[in-house]
Amino acid sequence: MKSASNPPNRQGPARRSVHDMQQQGISRLFGKRRRRDVVFLTRALLLALCLIPGAAPAEALQSLESIRQKVQAYLQENHAGLGENTRVEIGRLDRRLRLAACGEPLAVSSPYGKPRSGSVTLEVSCAGPKAWRLYVPARIESYLPVLSLSRNLPRGAMLKESDLQPLRQNIAALPHGYFTDAAELVGMELRRPLRAGAVVSPGAVKAPTLVRRGQNVRLVVESGGVRISSQLEALQDGAEGELIRLKNPRSGRIVQGRVSGRDTVRIKL
Missing domain, CATH: 2.30.30.760 (SH3 type barrels.)
Known part of the structure; x- marks a missing residue:
């Protein structure tokens, strides 16, 4: 006598196959979305990096020291009498300046005539590739032996060679002029009284x-x-x-x- 047994389940393998197919489809679907999301985020990140200041390669800048050296060289070449008795002081340049590196030699000029002793302003310019222009202040101090009085003299006194003595002075501090040759002063007459040590200027004397x-x-x-x-x-x-x-x-x-x-x-x- 045969015992009763459960009939074989023929739907089991079919059901598992459909389930596996559903899982595989879902995985493919979400996998594609994840790939699209990754591509999108990568592109967005690259775009953001391009827009962030400083993310691009840094632009080459002209050093302030090179500008100072160029101005110094110009004054040495164009200022008559520049030597051991002359001192040049270049004005302070703003450290915040961001000037593009010049592809050509810097050009320096004096817009207000030939530089003389005292305060001067020079123009430094770059022709390219990014043109710019900068005004640089400077001061020239030249020390020369100028003529001064050796004693007190009244108005109307006729100058003699013994009345004169050399005195080393910064001519930038003598805006009214000076004399270096005693022959130009001997025989001249004082317009006003002068004390010993006073520098004799052209305005202080007249023809006798x-x-x-x-x-x-x-x-x-x-x-x-x-x-x-x-x-x-x-x-x-x-x-x-x-x-x-x-x-x-x-x-x-x-x-x-x-x-x-x-x-x-x-x-x-």
Whole structure:
């Protein structure tokens, strides 16, 4: 007698096959989405990196020291008398400057004329590839032996060589000028009193007065080959070459003549 047994389950393998296929389809579906997400995120990240400041390769910059050296070289080449008695001080450059590196030699010029002692401003420029222009301040100090007084002198004093002595000075601090050759000053007259040690400037002296007001002078009148002289009264002081007024004491007539020497005035007709 055979015992009853359960019939074989024929649907089991089929059901497992369908389940496996469903799982495999879901995996493929989500796998594709994950790949798309990864590609999208990668592209987004690359784009963000490109937009972040500083992420791109750093641009080459012109060093401030190279600009200073170029200005120094320009002053040494173009400033007359630059040497051991001259000192050049380049103005401070802003460290925040970000100037593109110049592909050509820097050009330096003086927009306000040839640089002299004192404060100057120079133009430094780059032609490319990215053009820029910069103004650099500088100061030139030149030390020279200039002439000063060896003693106190009053107004109207006639300068002698013994009245003068050399004094080393920064000529940038002498805006009114100076003398270095005593021959230019000997015989000149002081316009105002000066103390010992004072630097003699062109404005402090004048040609000596050869004719004094109220003084009788000799007037020489020249016309062709004829020369006539007479005595007239000077109505004002005069140095050589200056035009002054004269009065004829007999007629009262006023004439003008040019001082030509001590107590002498000439008129050429």
